[in-house]
Amino acid sequence: MSNIAGKAYAMNVITPIRWYTVWLNKVIFWAALKNPSTLKGLITLSLIHYARWVIIGRNQFPHVHPSQPKEDLKYAYMLFFSNFNGSWDQYVDSFTFAIPSGLDMFWKWNIRYPKSVALTPFHKYIRYNQLDTLHYYNAYPLATSNDVKSARIVKAKLLDFDGATRESSDGEFAREYRKLLRDLQHDLGDMYPTPIVSMSAYQVERRQRWHDGQLDGSKH
Amino acid sequence: MTQQLDLLDIQGNVLRAYGRFRYPAARYVFFNIRDGARGRDFVAALTRRVTTAVQWGEGPDKLPAPEWTLNVAFAYQGLKELDLPRESLIGFSPEFVAGMKDRRDILGDDGPSAPEHWDPIWQRNRETREHDVHVFVSINGLMPLPKDAEPAAIHAAVLEAQVRVEAGYRWLQDQLAACQGGVVQLGGHRGDDGDLLDYQDVKAVLDNGVPTSKEHFGYTDGIGDPVFEGVPYDADRINGRGKQLDNGQWAPLAAGEFLLGHTDEALEYPPAPSPLLLSRNGTYMIYRKLHENVGTFEKYLDEHGERYQGGKELLAAKFVGRWRDNGAPIVKAWDAASKARFDAELAALEKAHDSHGADQLLSNFTYDEDMSGGRCPFSAHIRRINPRASLELTRDEQPPAKVCGGFSVSKGAFDTPGALSNRRRILRRGLPYGEVKDRSRDDGNHGIVIMMLNADINRQFEFVQQQWINYGNDFKAGNDKEILLGNHSQSEHFPSKAVLQVDPNSDEAPYILPRLPRFVETRGGDYFFVPSLTALRMIAAGTVDPT
Known part of the structure; x- marks a missing residue:
């Protein structure tokens, strides 16, 4: 089990909500989507790949086989699902530092939501309601979402540049080349392994590598 | 208060x-x-x-x-x-x-x-x-x-x-x-x-x-x-x-x-x-x-000071975000003319024994006018250890083909502009040790003892050290590290580098600091x-x- 794959962390949080206040949350979601400025903070936090909130009604939980017992749920649930770069602390803290009022708006009608400030009760609420990730695959473990965006920009710019400068004079080429570098000056970061997310995760990884025969001798 | x-x-x-x-x-x-x-x-x-x-x-x-x-x-x-x-x-x-x-x-x-x-x-x-x-x-x-x-x-x-x-x-x-x-x-x-x-x-x-x-x-x-x-x-x-x-x-x-x-x-x-x-x-x-590799620093600065258009002292200032002679923040003094203005203002305040005025001139600034890093690079020391409100930023011109290397303040995105910095601050104490007897050598007894004080070692000191000094994702810089303190790569094949951004509306190219050596080592x-x-x-x- 790990919530971490490469530089990405997967978070699932499922919190109960009274079925008769679900419509309020749906109105809030609808209003937020209609009004993109409410999500500006979320988008500015560039460590986030994406975040999604979904309401699952009392009778909407998947029933995949007739032999699966029917549950009798008292509450509807709100599923929050997000992938991000960095540690749990870094992510949750960025959320509460930067957009506490936005969080409170989305979670306001959830049972026993403590508000996002002060921090410790919010940490406990998220931790308590978080479902750990059983399987997590990452195709680009060295890449953050910023790196992926940058790679796309570099590719597009480079192709444009190549097409536009084939017939250029030396002077034009130099000018265009300077412009290319200037345009890409925030997209040239190196891509190496992630800093250690936590000592526990690091130790798990080292033990796995030792068992796989990739680490020698004593240091496991 | x-x-x-x-x-x-x-x-x-x-x-x-x-x-x-x-x-x-x-x-x-x-x-x-x-x-x-x-x-x-x-x-x-x-x-x-x-x-x-x-x-x-x-x-x-x-x-x-x-x-x-x-x-x-x-x-x-x-x-x-x-x-x-x-x-x-x-x-x-x-x-x-x-x-x-x-x-x-x-x-x-x-x-x-x-x-x-x-x-x-x-x-x-x-x-x-x-x-x-x-x-x-x-x-x-x-x-x-x-x-x-x-x-x-x-x-x-x-x-x-x-x-x-x-x-x-x-x-x-x-x-x-x-x-x-x-x-x-x-x-x-x-x-x-x-x-x-x-x-x-x-x-x-x-x-x-x-x-x-x-x-x-x-x-x-x-x-x-x-x-x-x-x-x-x-x-x-x-x-x-x-x-x-x-x-x-x-x-x-x-x-x-x-x-x-x-x-x-x-x-x-x-x-x-x-x-x-x-x-x-x-x-x-x-x-x-922290041991300071003075010889390595001087050599690297000389080598790139010759190539860098703005000259050696401006390059030294780009490493840290402040000029070496008087600590002028590069955000306020980014070229010869603005530096001369700053120096004159500082000299006048010092002459008038206005220590408060001088102190404010040195410390009271924001990155609002420098969101693209054309003045103070994103990997400069002071921008990394205390980004102030500069992480509330958004790219100019979104879709890939229109990116121009510039950023602006994402005004109002966060509940407070310094949201991502205010809980990462650290009190810094301490003094240099030893003496530099030969500026061409690393192996003398010279460095600084730094003592940092905070309420939460993990949230404050360790976060800054790991995420902002030795890593760059919050600064859209991938794994690029802070220039002066970063634990730059020892590998021949995967050396560290840093990008010194320029004004996106200028005709210049960013300067890339290649093969960054370790200027500072922990002792x-x-x-x-x-x-x-x-x-x-x-x-x-x-x-x-x-x-």
């Missing part, structure tokens, strides 16, 4: 960078406790002489500045040896319990910064009971007012400050002797020519005998220290040092970011051991000895707890009781 802190209860080094208060020299001494009871007697003796944060000055209610200061802190093992109850011990933060050596992989202390290269005292620390560092004591010497403004008179005053440090050290030795072996002083600090010393001496870098606020690379150090609630002698230093508000004003940070037992920026008390009297007005201290250190005076008395008396 809405509150006044209890200055008589807080240790002086927490609220004051002594260097700024005419203390140009200091000695750091470390002890191992062999007997708990005698150890507590030792703490009691020290406590009677500990320098508090009380205001100094003339007059009926003020105290004079002491000729030498004394401050005390403990490593986790030390608190254990002093017989603190387990119930209290388990309340300390996990990082503090683990210590700096154990956290090396988080801190990036690898290669030449790895523990096997640390000074012997730090190599041996936390390996065997007899060599564990338990107690930290610092003694800073006050410089008397020089007879006149001539360098000779000032130098004489600096020497007197060192004599005072020696006086404090002799006093400390007397207290140690009284413990009859119950407390042992730990040696093993590297000095000149590989000598091993019983203490770590530090001293301001002198220019013609006159103390400066520079470190060995030539940068002015310690300008941007944070300002928080209730510190009387920082009341006029808030702009540029506190937190940036929506309306462009500045406010002091919450005291709980730097002192336990006070509410922090998240409106709660930082996690702390019980009882409250043990933790309140105390804080955590990170002690780090040791550990995490300490700096108790309040109340807590020191309780520890000394053996009366800490969390029930």
Whole structure:
């Protein structure tokens, strides 16, 4: 089990909500989507790949086989699902530092939501309601979402540049080349392994590598 | 300021960078406790002489500045040896319990910064009971007012400050002797020519005998220290040092970011051991000895100073975000003309003895006009360790083909502009050590001892060290590290680099610093707890009781 794959962390949080206040949350979601400025903070936090909130009604939980017992749920649930770069602390803290009022708006009608400030009760609420990730695959473990965006920009710019400068004079080429570098000056970061997310995760990884025969001798 | 802190209860080094208060020299001494009871007697003796944060000055209610200061802190093992109850011990933060050596992989202390290269005292620390560092004591010497403004008179005053440090050290030795072996002083600090010393001496870098606020690379150090609630002698230093508000004003940070037992920026008390009297007005201290590779620095700067269009000094300023000659922030002085304007303004303020004005000129700025990093690069030291409000940023012209290398403020995105910085601030104390005798060599005895204070080692110091110094994702820089302090790659095939951005509307190309070497290497250190005076008395008396 790990919530971490490469530089990405997967978070699932499922919190109960009274079925008769679900419509309020749906109105809030609808209003937020209609009004993109409410999500500006979320988008500015560039460590986030994406975040999604979904309401699952009392009778909407998947029933995949007739032999699966029917549950009798008292509450509807709100599923929050997000992938991000960095540690749990870094992510949750960025959320509460930067957009506490936005969080409170989305979670306001959830049972026993403590508000996002002060921090410790919010940490406990998220931790308590978080479902750990059983399987997590990452195709680009060295890449953050910023790196992926940058790679796309570099590719597009480079192709444009190549097409536009084939017939250029030396002077034009130099000018265009300077412009290319200037345009890409925030997209040239190196891509190496992630800093250690936590000592526990690091130790798990080292033990796995030792068992796989990739680490020698004593240091496991 | 809405509150006044209890200055008589807080240790002086927490609220004051002594260097700024005419203390140009200091000695750091470390002890191992062999007997708990005698150890507590030792703490009691020290406590009677500990320098508090009380205001100094003339007059009926003020105290004079002491000729030498004394401050005390403990490593986790030390608190254990002093017989603190387990119930209290388990309340300390996990990082503090683990210590700096154990956290090396988080801190990036690898290669030449790895523990096997640390000074012997730090190599041996936390390996065997007899060599564990338990107690930290610092003694800073006050410089008397020089007879006149001539360098000779000032130098004489600096020497007197060192004599005072020696006086404090002799006093400390007397207290140690009284413990009859119950407390042992730990040696093993590297000095000149590989000598091993019983203490770590530090001293301001002198220019013609006159103390400066520079470190060995030539940068002015310690300008941007944070300002928080209730510190009387920082009341006029808030702009540029506190937190940036929506309306462009500045406010002091919450005291709980730097002192336990006070509410922090998240409106709660930082996690702390019980009882409250043990933790309140105390804080955590990170002690780090950093060697400076002066030869490597000079060579790299010369090599690229020749190629870099703006010249060597501008390049040096790009590394840090401040000019070496007077500390001018590059955001305010980004080219020859703006630098000349800045210099004239600073000179005029200094001539008028307007130290407040000069201080504000140096510290009061934002990155609002420099969101693309054309002036202060995203990997420059001061932008990395304190990005102020600059992480509330958005790309100019979104879809890939239209990207132009520029960023703007993402106005109103966060509830407060400094949201991502305000909880990552750190008080920085300390002085340079050693002397540079040959600027072409790395192997002399020269560097800085930096002591950082914060309420949460993990959230503040370790976060900045790992995420902002040794990594760059928050700055859209991938794995690119902070230029000066970053633990740059030792690999031939995957060298480190940094990008010095330019104005996106100019015709220039960004300058890429290739194959960045390690300019700075760790030589040791550990995490300490700096108790309040109340807590020191309780520890000394053996009366800490969390029930």
